[in-house]
Amino acid sequence: MKRFIVLLLLVWSPLSAQEVHAEIKLNTEHLDDLPRQAVSRLAQDIEYYIENSEWTFEELPADFLIQATLFLESYTESGYQKIYTGKAFWGNGDDQKYFDKEWQFHFNEGDALVRSPSFNALTSFVDFWVLTILGSDLDTWTEFGGSQLYTEARRVARSGTRDQFSQGWKERLEDIEKLSRNQDYRRMKFAYYEAIDLWDSGQKKEALIPLEKFFKHLETSKKRQDSRIFTVNFLNAKYKELGDFLWEVGKLEFMQQLIRIDEDHKDYYNSILADW
Secondary structure, X not given: OHHHHHHHHHHHOOOOOOOEEEEEEEEOOOOOHXXXXXXXXXXXXXXXXXXXXXXXXXXXXXXXXXXEEEEEEEEEEEOOEEEEEEEEEEEOOOOOEEEEEEEEEEOOOOOOOOOOOOOOOOHHHHHHXXXXXXXXXXXXXXXXXXXXXXXXXXXXXXXXXXXXXXXXXXXXXXXXXXXXXXXXXXXXXXXXXXXXXXXXXXXXXXXXXXXXXXXXXXXHHHHOOOOHHHHHHHHHHHHHHHHHHHHHHOOHHHHHHHHHHOHHHHHHHHHHHOOO
8 A cells, every 4th residue: 555655656756766764852851961961962963864874775665764762861971981871762653663671872962973884882773773674664565675674783783782882782683583583474564565555556366365475474473472562563553454455355254364363453343344
């Protein structure tokens, strides 16, 4: 569905390079005045950093959104280093939601954010989450299309586990391993969007093939402990769109299968069945 909208826009507007857009919020209510002032422009700097960095070797197939709320909770000084600790919520404004519960970095007012292969506790933290979110979004355009970005996110996380500011990096490495290696979850997402694209382009019969694959991988992914939370987030974001799509497809067995798999939203699905 989202690709169909993008294609329509391309027909009526000049072609332009697709971009990554960032919406970053910074919460510093627990900091004293001086450290709060030092990071007063950090949210804007991170937005600029994300939007003006090259994240893939290939042109992006669409515009993508990166959202984050960063909570800075404490501040200390060690020699010339000013060290902040906090936590963060990251996402794409849709089905991806991640909570990072421990993060530490050093930052002096006026420091420039520069993308580099060398590890930096601030920019590498941003890199990791941008790569993870974009990788998962690219999986919806091409089967396993985010693999390159997942590999890069894994490299960043491994570097973090060896850095003096290693707080939280072991957990980030575990998260990216779970996400990148979960083939059912990744295939589920691709099959879902492939089915919608085929349906919207008039290929009704062809759309049923990826739709069947979607249900197969959805059921397996939801049962797996290491992917359940990712799958639940997907369903929480998509259940209305999914239910409406199945109503349009008109195959009762698909809706019955969905109710069995996704009991959390069965009331909405049953409301659709009432008008079947």
